């Protein structure tokens with residue numbers, strides 16, 4: 001199962017307490033550790049966390065610097081824990097605009113955790129779903145068939161090996177903010193009012209319970225059997241439909 005989280009509400013959490021926004025981001029980083037550990041103990045195979053969007057560069061430089069510093073510190077501090085918990089860490093998004101120090105920390109974390117098999121943690125940094133889709137479209141050969149094109153875009157969007165099953169957004173907003181647009185075609189969306197720094201294993205368990213109570217139909221009828229053959233036929237129809 002692939003769960004994706006838009007970790008929103010750090011700033012408002014801090015403002016509510018009369019603290020600077022940076023304190024909200026620090027508390028948010030602690031929440032990341034709690035939720036990753038809870039996820040690794042659950043049935044989640046892939047967890048994608050939205051840490052920094054391409055549009056977040058629009059924020060004041062000191063907030064951006066603080067976010068990048070926190071990211072690097074926590075990455076360095078948490079690698080050993082990830083190795084012990086069998087968590088493989090990978091990053092999605094652009095790397096060319098990140099500081100060389102942060103890129104080194106990212107590559108180090110990816111290398112050290114590469115053998116983890118319990119859960120894959122995908123961290124989206126300088127990420128834009130639209131940019132990922134456009135990049136995939138530009139890279140595809142002009143004579144690619146529809147099915148091939150669909151596969152290439154899916155791969156380039158990091159959809160392989162699985163689309164998002166459950167997408168959670170904390171902080172009360174009900175939007176996707178350019179996150180995993182391709183992979184979330186049939187994701188179940190759960191929006192919670194809790195600000196990210198207060199989100200924990202109980203919030204995650206509640207979202208998973210809500211997910212299990214939903215009926216996923218993928219455009220079919222409730223009773224349609226979900227066989228491998230039916231899935232392949234659906235994929236073909238979807239790629240035809242998308243290419244039209």
Ligand code: IPE
Pocket residue numbers: 007008009010011012013051052053056067171
């Ligand atoms: C999410 O919290 C963290 C990032 C976007 C990096 P925000 O900083 O967006 O917090 P709010 O939405 O202003 O409360």
Ligand code: IPE
Pocket residue numbers: 006007008050051052053056173175177
């Ligand atoms: C989305 O939150 C990005 C991350 C959580 C990293 P934002 O706070 O940037 O989104 P908007 O601006 O409210 O849509």
Ligand code: MG
Pocket residue numbers: 008009010171
């Ligand atoms: Mg926000």
